[in-house]
Amino acid sequence: MTPTPRPDPARPDSVPYAPDHPDDSHRRAHRHGTDRTESRGGPDGAAPSVSPRAPFREVLHGHTVDDPFRWLEDGASDTTRDWLDHQQRFSHDVLAALPGRDAVERTLTHLMAQGARSPERVVGTRVFREVIDAEGEHPVLGVFQAAREDEAVVLWRRSALASWEPSPDGRTVACQILEGGREDRTPLLLLDATTGHIRNRIPRTRHSPVAWLPDGSGFFYAGTDEDGGSQDLWLHRHGRDRRVLRGTDDLDRFRARVWHGRWLTVEIRRGSETRNRLWLAELGEQPARPLWTPLQESADAVSTAHVARSGVVFLATTHGAPDGQVVVVDPNRPGPEHRTTVVPEEPGAPLTHLCLLDGAQERRPPRLLVARTRAGRPVLSVHQLGGIVPPRTLPVPSSGTVLSLESAPHGGARLGWTSWTTPPIAVPLDPDSSPAVTFPDDGPEPLEEWREFAPSADGTGVPLTLLARRGRPSGPLPTLLLGYGGFGHALTSSYESLVLAWVRAGGLVAVPDLRGPTARAGKHSTFEDLEGAADHLRRRGLSAPDRLALLGMSNGGLTMAAAMVRDPGRYAAVVAIAPLTDMVRYEQSGLGRSWRHEFGSAADPDQFRHLLSYSPYHRIEHGRPYPPTLLITLHGDTRVDPLHARKFCARLQSASSGNGPYLLRSYGDSGHTSMARSARHRMSCDVLSFAGHHTGLALTRAVTA
Numbered sequence: 017m018t019p020t021p022r023p024d025p026a027r028p029d030s031v032p033y034a035p036d037h038p039d040d041s042h043r044r045a046h047r048h049g050t051d052r053t054e055s056r057g058g059p060d061g062a063a064p065s066v067s068p069r070a071p072f073r074e075v076l077h078g079h080t081v082d083d084p085f086r087w088l089e090d091g092a093s094d095t096t097r098d099w100l101d102h103q104q105r106f107s108h109d110v111l112a113a114l115p116g117r118d119a120v121e122r123t124l125t126h127l128m129a130q131g132a133r134s135p136e137r138v139v140g141t142r143v144f145r146e147v148i149d150a151e152g153e154h155p156v157l158g159v160f161q162a163a164r165e166d167e168a169v170v171l172w173r174r175s176a177l178a179s180w181e182p183s184p185d186g187r188t189v190a191c192q193i194l195e196g197g198r199e200d201r202t203p204l205l206l207l208d209a210t211t212g213h214i215r216n217r218i219p220r221t222r223h224s225p226v227a228w229l230p231d232g233s234g235f236f237y238a239g240t241d242e243d244g245g246s247q248d249l250w251l252h253r254h255g256r257d258r259r260v261l262r263g264t265d266d267l268d269r270f271r272a273r274v275w276h277g278r279w280l281t282v283e284i285r286r287g288s289e290t291r292n293r294l295w296l297a298e299l300g301e302q303p304a305r306p307l308w309t310p311l312q313e314s315a316d317a318v319s320t321a322h323v324a325r326s327g328v329v330f331l332a333t334t335h336g337a338p339d340g341q342v343v344v345v346d347p348n349r350p351g352p353e354h355r356t357t358v359v360p361e362e363p364g365a366p367l368t369h370l371c372l373l374d375g376a377q378e379r380r381p382p383r384l385l386v387a388r389t390r391a392g393r394p395v396l397s398v399h400q401l402g403g404i405v406p407p408r409t410l411p412v413p414s415s416g417t418v419l420s421l422e423s424a425p426h427g428g429a430r431l432g433w434t435s436w437t438t439p440p441i442a443v444p445l446d447p448d449s450s451p452a453v454t455f456p457d458d459g460p461e462p463l464e465e466w467r468e469f470a471p472s473a474d475g476t477g478v479p480l481t482l483l484a485r486r487g488r489p490s491g492p493l494p495t496l497l498l499g500y501g502g503f504g505h506a507l508t509s510s511y512e513s514l515v516l517a518w519v520r521a522g523g524l525v526a527v528p529d530l531r532g533p534t535a536r537a538g539k540h541s542t543f544e545d546l547e548g549a550a551d552h553l554r555r556r557g558l559s560a561p562d563r564l565a566l567l568g569m570s571n572g573g574l575t576m577a578a579a580m581v582r583d584p585g586r587y588a589a590v591v592a593i594a595p596l597t598d599m600v601r602y603e604q605s606g607l608g609r610s611w612r613h614e615f616g617s618a619a620d621p622d623q624f625r626h627l628l629s630y631s632p633y634h635r636i637e638h639g640r641p642y643p644p645t646l647l648i649t650l651h652g653d654t655r656v657d658p659l660h661a662r663k664f665c666a667r668l669q670s671a672s673s674g675n676g677p678y679l680l681r682s683y684g685d686s687g688h689t690s691m692a693r694s695a696r697h698r699m700s701c702d703v704l705s706f707a708g709h710h711t712g713l714a715l716t717r718a719v720t721a
Contacts, residue, residue: 064106067099067666077621079628081600084670088662089605096662100682103665107646107679114705116715120517123715124700127513128693130439138162138425139186142209146177153685153692157191159209171212176690178202178223183232188215190226190235197652197687199223204237218257222247224270229253229303230277236260238270249282251304258304261295267610274299275323280306283320287610290504294319296329296347311350321345322372324382330358332370340367342384342399358384359399359407365390369421371429373447385429385447387418389508392467392479392529394418396431398447410445410452415465417508421445436463436483439511462486463519465509470528470552473544474536479529480549481509482558483519493524494711495559497550500572501530501542503614507572514700521708521717524558530575532614538626539578539615546579550586562588565707569593570656570688577632577664584642584674589710591703593648594656594688597664599631600624605657633660636667641674646706648699649680652687679706 069084090096111117136145141162146155154176158168171189172180178192178199187209192202204218204226224238224247234253240246241259247268249261261282263270271283280299285292293313297306312319317335324330329345335352342359359367369387384399386407394417396410412418412433419440420432428446431453438455445453464486469477484493496518500507506529515525528549534541546566553559564587568576573595580590600618602608616623628634636642647665649658665680672678683699685692691699708715 064103064669067670069670076600076618077624079625081628081634083598083600085663085666088666089601089659091657091659091662099666100662100680103680104682107677107681110677110679111646111681111702111705114709116708117701117705119716120701120704120708121697123517123520124513124697124704127516128697128700130513136442137182139182139184142182142186144171144180144182144186144189144209149173153694157189159189169210169212171207171209172205176692178690179225181226181228181235182209183228183235184230185232187232190228190237192221192223192226194652194687194690196685197650197690197692198654199687199689200654204239216252216255218252220245222269225272227272227274227280229274229299234303236272236274236280236282238263238268238272240266253304260304260306261308267607276325279323279327281311281321281323285318287607288503289610289613290318291316292318294321294331296321296323296350298327309347309350311345311347315352320370322370324372324374326382328382330370330372330382330384331355332367337361339363339365340388342367342370342386358401359386362388362390365395369418371421371423373423373429383447385421385445387421392481392508408447410447412453413455415509417510434510436465436509436511436515463516464488468552468556470545470549472531472541472548474541476531476545478531478545478548480552481527481529483515483525483527485519485522488522488524491557492554492560492563493522493558494518494708494713495524495526495553495564496707496711497526497528497546497553497564497566498572499528499530499546499549499566499568499575500570501545501575502532502571504532506530514704517700517704517715518708518713521713521715523708523711523713524553526553526559539630542575543579543582543630546575547583547586561586563711565589565591565711567591567593567703567707568595571596573597573656574599574632578630578635580642580645581632581635581637582630584640587643589644589646589707591646591648591707592661592664593699593703594650594653594658595632595647595660595664596656597632597660598634599627600634602627602660605659606653607655608657633664633667636664636671638671639673640671642668642672642678643674644676644678644706644710646679646681646702648702649682650686650688650691651682651684652690655688658682 070087072083072086074081088096136143143160143162147158149156156170157172158170160168176194178194180189180191182189189207189209191205202223204221205214206216208215221239227236234251236251238247239250246265247263248259249270251258251260267287269285273281280297282295283292294311296309296311315335317333319331319333322330331343331345334340339361341357341361343355343357345355365388367388371385374382386397388395393414394412396412397407399407416433416435422430424430430442431445432442434440443453462485465483468480470480472478507527518525530545531541533539566576566587573592576590576592577595577597596602618624618627647661649661668678681702683695686695
């Protein structure tokens, strides 16, 4: 699923809010077929040994907090390693024994191969492309001569790539690599585009796109000169590195871009905050000594700069416009009071992408391509400056997601696109042609998509996207309920083999647009939205509690774990990938300290009480029956520490009176944003088999669909 950024930042609220327990009459549904939770352990009746509890209590802000599995936070201890080995063996045996596993593996192999498309860059006569190797663990970066597509020079195949960017002359490629999926260090390599040899290696860098100088003599990148030091902006030129802009700490993330060889823009965002700083410099003759002009320093907004050949700056910004607008900025007077709006905000339709058409091939005044999301649908429009000619909407499919929108070197633009049935692609876009863009025909897909609204606890209508096979049978269907709910992001249409396999097998996929924290109920609004969606599906006869599985990752994993402990009778199974579960201590591991703007801080008494009121690990009640749960961790995850899943799994196994199973599965050579091919395949098989088994989905149907 593709999280689409929303300019409107969700703000945490510190008011404590206790979850209620609504009437549970809707849970007394008859199970379809046989009981699919044969035992607490799994199909063979085996169960993991109960994890040892080590009594640990601490008093925080006057509250006694129990943490019996604090010992599992130490992932390097022998005790934790032994526990993990046992959990891994147990979960493997349970998942391998689930019915239909062979059919699941064949289906996902086919669908993942269909989704194996890769982006490319053309520089002169050279074509740079990531090639999907059906037998390899990661895509291979290669370079082709435009006239000889069958002859490639392999530049990199040893690990996944965080990013890569050819130099303007095509002689060198700057690559940032992901070692074991880790994002806390992404070494930057300079590869010879003729031989693939490593010319240079810059070790202490963190994922941030490089920005080449127009003559290819150097580039700007983000990195540090010492382990644990602040992230700064550097210029690498003629084999030397010079700091050109200092950051504040190691949480700063830089995005630099050179415009028309003359101007440099730099966005700085701290962690995942929904605000940034923005700087502009004219490079002149000494790019190592840029003269900076601040375009945004302290505003509670996200802004992105696009510079025209004339030096006019266009800002896509949420300043004074939560759903985004485009303004013109005079670099000599950058204050908001001097800005002119050229594309006004459209409330309810967040602006997601902006592209400035002002290249050397454009023989007319600059134009703007604008992408928005309106009622869950992508909308693309072209805007003439001056306000005389009204904006013109460009036709695109009603279902899909704009991934990127960039000007092309030889005129027009390139549109990054994906949908439920279209893997990520980049296609040419010419706003002067009809049609402006042509999408590949992926063949017929018997998939039906529609949109409904589910009432939340406060009466808000939660948008709900639904996917099913055409001609679906009536009555409750095995349902996969996906969600995220935070950081100003929503799940939108994107190619995912697991989703297609579920629909092909006859299941229903439901994707609610969950809110983040609200002023009324804080983070509980997210869980109320999810419960509203589940209840709506039941009332409509589309699903039922014994047919409903939850699936979420990262913040979405927190959403699903919290929903499960609030009201376990609503769901047949839960899958949480890289979840946050201990919200009292989330700031002390991974990138947790960068998320205080979203969740609040346990150091604040009011915010602590709110965190404790929904923290999944702490809300588990002894003797309460929780649904079968699959928790997934990734070895190289440096954002969400796997300790969250370990502690949650151990407490579930110790406290639940349900049949289970409660499984913990871990995958190597994988991080929060990157997975090896075999690990992704195994994880998708595990998730599909587990959720399908506990909701009654006949997975063999997906093979013949």
